[in-house]
Amino acid sequence: MARFKKEGGKSVPGINTGSMSDIIFMFLFFFMVITTMREATLLVKIKPPMAGEVQKLEKKSLVSFIYVGPPIRIQYGTETRIQLNDRFATVADIQEFIAREREARDEADRKLLTTSLKVDGIVRMGVVTDIKQELRKIGAFKINYSTRKKVKNLE
DSSP: OOOOSSSSSSOOOOOOTHHHHHHHHHHHHHHHHHHOOOOSSSOOOOOEEEEESOOOOOOOEEEEEEEEEESSGGGGOOOOOOTTTTTEEEEEHHHHEEEHHHHHHHHTTTGEEEEEEOOOOOHHHHHHHHHHHHHHHHTTOEEEEOEEEEEOOOO
């Protein structure tokens, strides 16, 4: 038998890039679906206290957050501050904040609105009590305290 030899050697065929754009758009869509947007830029330090019995909130879209803790930046001082959305506020601003949050919701969802207090563990209870009194004045009785789940010892 005779051997046949090609002149030019073997070459690798080019990569088909026709479906490359489909793959890129698939990845883009995937990351857009799984990504959650942060609601507010935190200006206060939050290390919630531990709790034994913890439940998750069902509808986070119906939750308004009030952040309480020491400021992250030293230029804002060291005393406990209240943050509503992306700005510092006082206890007197809470009623207006809740009223705006209610107006932004549908009529049917307004009665389901929950106020979540994200409070740092070192904050004095007097500040939390003042916030709760303001929430009572405006009729926001559904309050949630954000905590960390206590890890049980395996011993």
